[in-house]
Amino acid sequence: MNNKIILASLIALLLSSSLAQQTNPNHTLEALTAYNQWRNHNPRVFINEAEKQYRQSVFLENFQKIKEHNSNSANTYQQGFNQFSDMTQEEFVQKILMSNSQAQSSQPSSQSSSNNLGLTASTSTIATSIDWRAKGAVTPVKNQGNCGSCWAFSSTGSMESFNYIKNNVLQSFSEQQLVDCVTTSNGYYSYGCNGGSYYQAFLYASRVGMKSESAYPYTAIWGSCKVSGTSNGYKPVSFVSVGQNTLALQTALNASPVSVAIDATNLSLYTSGVYNGCNPQYINLNHAVLAVGYDAQGNWIIKNSWGASWGQQGYFLLAPNNTCGILDNPQQITA
Incomplete structure (x- = not known):
């Protein structure tokens, strides 16, 4: 033509x-x-x-x-063209984000405490800014594709970073293992490409262990579990809810990256700047991401799972405090 x-x-x-x-x-x-x-x-x-x-x-x-x-x-952020540019907002929400807000509904009430277990600190011990990318503790940005598996990518991101901080080994773990195996049929409240919970992913990994990305590669399709036994690699030992306030999350981020859930309904066309495009009157935690730090202005530094061509090489800055619900359900591996 x-x-x-x-x-x-x-x-x-x-x-x-x-x-x-x-x-x-x-x-x-x-x-x-x-x-x-x-x-x-x-x-x-x-x-x-x-x-x-x-x-x-x-x-x-x-x-x-x-x-x-x-x-x-x-506006404090810019928009532009990316892989979502020929999708309506409704299609983006349906295909890319979690169809169920799993982040808060699939953890026991004992994990919902506002206390940051074992991670208390005074303001004098908290860095003015921190970015775990600069410390070599974050794996490259990945791409979940047309599968609502963000929860799996947030989970592996936390485990990969903590494994590096503890063992000085930066290894990429398998999101597909979590998509296929952290299921109701195996006793976990997550739903593959239809949404899930990083708490449930941590619970599964602590019992079964994590295979590497290369050993169990990503397909962006919810398939059958191909893992057996309980000795499959890295296992988180403990993980806790982080307090639902800015100081608690900053304190936690001084120890390691943190899995968080946000409302990403209007995030698809973001390219740069400080994102604050949520409706504060209606927050739906429909996307799990990885907080890897914060800057001197208090903006959260977020690793996404939509590929390195999206946003700022796969990352975005989120405005301070509880923008888009980031403080509503942070979870962190502690051992």
């Missing part, structure tokens, strides 16, 4: 959308260029022409939203 045909198609889509009244030929050409560049880096296979046209229209809607967001100087 040549550029004239593509341009005509895009103009038709724009005219039939809510963007029509705001569109001029220059904007259309800009959208065409952006879409062609994006498609070069994000190839798609469509079942028919209708699906292709629909995905183009979604991209154009997001294109306009991104321009409007970035033109507002009051």
